[in-house]
Structure formats: structure tokens, C-alpha cells
Amino acid sequence: MRAVVQRVSRAEVRVEGRVTGAVARGLLVLVGVAQGDGEDAARLLADKVAALRIFEDDAGKMNRAVAEVGGGVLVVSQFTLLGDARKGNRPSFTAAAPPEAADALYQRFCALLREKGLPVATGVFRAQMEVELVNDGPVTLLLDTQRTF
Numbered sequence: 001m002r003a004v005v006q007r008v009s010r011a012e013v014r015v016e017g018r019v020t021g022a023v024a025r026g027l028l029v030l031v032g033v034a035q036g037d038g039e040d041a042a043r044l045l046a047d048k049v050a051a052l053r054i055f056e057d058d059a060g061k062m063n064r065a066v067a068e069v070g071g072g073v074l075v076v077s078q079f080t081l082l083g084d085a086r087k088g089n090r091p092s093f094t095a096a097a098p099p100e101a102a103d104a105l106y107q108r109f110c111a112l113l114r115e116k117g118l119p120v121a122t123g124v125f126r127a128q129m130e131v132e133l134v135n136d137g138p139v140t141l142l143l144d145t146q147r148t149f
Contacts, residue, residue, distance in 0.1 A: 021121030026071030032081030046112035
């Protein structure tokens with residue numbers, strides 16, 4: 001699984017003009033599921049996202065996780081994170097998991113975050129979405145379970 005994690009002061013996702021998920025302070029996590037990913041990858045990614053210490057403490061150092069600052073997580077599926085544009089100009093998406101498998105792991109990832117007590121909002125799997133965010137910092141991290149972060 002691959003993820004782009006952004007620390008946000010606010011983020012929301014809309015489908016057909018309707019807000020389907022939103023958070024104030026917290027994280028926006030764009031998630032792509034790769035061929036061969038399974039429960040272990042979803043658990044590893046959820047553990048890492050929940051534990052990331054990317055929020056500032058009283059001394060101004062990035063030392064707090066999202067739960068410690070009362071933040072939420074907006075999770076949006078994005079298969080294009082598995083795109084390979086090394087050859088030519090049109091990306092190949094053959095590394096992405098089939099939709100049924102990807103949706104199941106996307107949902108499992110969200111459930112694992114909720115099990116950790118985090119408020120989780122989501123987009124709509126396979127929908128055309130508009131994502132709006134204010135990146136706080138900016139702070140943006142790339143995570144890949146196949147590369148052990």
C-alpha cells in the first residue's frame with residue numbers, strides 16, 4: 001500500500017458537489033492499494049499513520065501524533081499512487097490492485113484507524129472526487145509498505 005500523508009488544518013472531499021467527508025485539524029491520507037497487498041499491509045500502514053509524530057508540541061518540535069492533538073483523519077482512495085510513468089508519458093497502473101480487492105483493503109485500513117480511536121472520514125471508492133485541503137506546514141510524507149517506509 002502507498003500513502004501520501006498530509007498534515008492539514010482542514011480538508012474535505014466532495015462527490016457530485018456533496019461533501020462526503022471532512023476533517024478540521026488532522027491528516028489527509030491518500031491511499032493506493034497495490035497488487036498482492038493484504039491485511040498485513042493495511043495493519044502496518046494504519047499503525048504507522050496513527051503513530052506519526054508530525055504535530056508540534058509546546059516546544060515547537062514535531063513530537064505529537066494525530067490523536068494527541070485531537071485531530072481526525074480523512075482517507076481518500078487513489079489508485080493513481082501506483083502509477084508508473086518511467087516509460088513514456090502515459091502512466092501504467094498495472095501495479096494497482098483490482099477494484100474489489102482494493103476497496104476491501106481501503107475499508108479495512110479505515111476500520112483499523114477507527115479501532116485506534118481516531119475519527120475517520122472518507123471519500124467514495126471509485127468515485128470522481130474533488131479534494132480540498134489546507135496543508136499545515138506544509139508537511140507531506142510518502143509511505144510505502146512494500147518499501148518498509
